[in-house]
Amino acid sequence: MQLNTLIAALGLFAPASALLRFGCSALTVQRLDPLVEPGMNPSTHLHQIIGGNSFNVSMPPEEHDLAALSTCTSCQFTEDLSNYWTAVLFYRAKNGTFKRVPQSAQIQGNQGGMVVYYMTDALFDTAQKSTVTAFKPGFRMLVGDSTFRDREQARNFRQLTYICMENSGTRAPEYINFPTKPCPGGIMANHRFPTCWDGKNLDSPNHQDHVAYPESGTFESGGPCPATHPVRLPQILLETVWDTRAFNNPADFTDGNQPFVWSSGDASGFSSHADYLFGWKDDSLQRHLDGHTYVSAPTLKTQSTALQNQCKVKDMVGEDIDSWLTSLPGGNPVA
Numbered sequence: 001m002q003l004n005t006l007i008a009a010l011g012l013f014a015p016a017s018a019l020l021r022f023g024c025s026a027l028t029v030q031r032l033d034p035l036v037e038p039g040m041n042p043s044t045h046l047h048q049i050i051g052g053n054s055f056n057v058s059m060p061p062e063e064h065d066l067a068a069l070s071t072c073t074s075c076q077f078t079e080d081l082s083n084y085w086t087a088v089l090f091y092r093a094k095n096g097t098f099k100r101v102p103q104s105a106q107i108q109g110n111q112g113g114m115v116v117y118y119m120t121d122a123l124f125d126t127a128q129k130s131t132v133t134a135f136k137p138g139f140r141m142l143v144g145d146s147t148f149r150d151r152e153q154a155r156n157f158r159q160l161t162y163i164c165m166e167n168s169g170t171r172a173p174e175y176i177n178f179p180t181k182p183c184p185g186g187i188m189a190n191h192r193f194p195t196c197w198d199g200k201n202l203d204s205p206n207h208q209d210h211v212a213y214p215e216s217g218t219f220e221s222g223g224p225c226p227a228t229h230p231v232r233l234p235q236i237l238l239e240t241v242w243d244t245r246a247f248n249n250p251a252d253f254t255d256g257n258q259p260f261v262w263s264s265g266d267a268s269g270f271s272s273h274a275d276y277l278f279g280w281k282d283d284s285l286q287r288h289l290d291g292h293t294y295v296s297a298p299t300l301k302t303q304s305t306a307l308q309n310q311c312k313v314k315d316m317v318g319e320d321i322d323s324w325l326t327s328l329p330g331g332n333p334v335a
């Protein structure tokens with residue numbers, strides 16, 4: 001069954017949703033990266049960000065309590081004041097100029113943004129019976145690497161994928177490089193974060209070493225966490241749909257080429273990465289996960305998409321990201 005059919009059958013478009021599947025509108029799009037390049041304005045490449053409005057140039061964990069400092073969130077669940085971000089997709093025209101690719105929302109009413117999942121078991125496992133430990137205040141992590149450009153490097157990460165969408169319901173196959181044919185329904189970028197934690201460190205110098213993948217099998221198959229990272233976390237999955245429909249000229253897709261680049265300058269797709277700064281209020285996430293519900297989130301408070309769309313962060317960088325640009329923001333070469 002296609003995911004959209006399943007979701008429709010289960011009524012998951014109702015305000016209370018699945019194993020936690022929820023929409024978040026765009027919060028802001030700007031060249032900031034408070035996890036990897038804190039304090040740098042501007043940072044090296046453009047990001048699209050969702051979540052709480054305490055997002056800022058610098059968010060040191062010891063001073064910056066996302067849940068306390070945010071006054072709104074662009075996400076459906078008002079207790080989720082976390083921030084989530086990815087790079088931004090650009091179209092590169094034959095004449096060498098760049099145009100930012102818009103994002104389309106999967107949840108009606110959302111503007112841009114992403115769909116976020118938190119799972120205790122595989123997506124289609126309606127029981128959602130496993131016990132997981134929610135993230136702690138100050139927890140943050142990065143998946144993927146903006147400098148990666150080839151398939152071997154990309155194998156260091158699991159489950160960072162692209163779907164060439166025929167229509168809004170397409171969920172397979174998944175690729176780890178950019179699709180090399182026009183995608184009539186857009187390109188979905190999927191970011192699945194590691195699901196095992198060392199149980200001690202809220203972060204690590206590379207923002208990755210405190211988390212790990214299951215030792216064998218996968219999160220979906222219930223694979224055990226390694227002894228070094230024994231604590232099983234919920235799996236976070238981010239889905240971003242890049243609305244490439246205005247850029248689907250077949251002439252751009254000849255000889256294995258394709259016209260899209262990440263804001264980092266990556267034309268391969270192997271640099272796909274995403275950042276997460278936990279910011280759920282109190283124990284609201286753990287309480288939800290402990291409820292093991294699949295189709296409802298009875299303990300969580302929700303807000304309308306209209307309110308989600310109103311939650312914004314002001315532009316702190318002040319550069320043009322929307323014209324036909326002669327270079328990517330930050331001047332990153334395509335390489």
Ligand SMILES: *[C@@H]1O[C@H](CO)[C@@H](O)[C@H](O)[C@H]1NC(C)=O
Pocket residue numbers: 053054055056057
């Ligand atoms: C961002 O940080 C600056 C400097 O600390 C502060 O003045 C500003 O109020 C912060 N913005 C938000 C939205 O919290």
Ligand SMILES: *[C@@H]1O[C@H](CO)[C@@H](O)[C@H](O)[C@H]1NC(C)=O
Pocket residue numbers: 093094095096097324
């Ligand atoms: C480059 O190509 C794009 C897409 O065809 C077009 O919109 C844009 O105006 C062109 N820019 C220049 C400087 O020729």
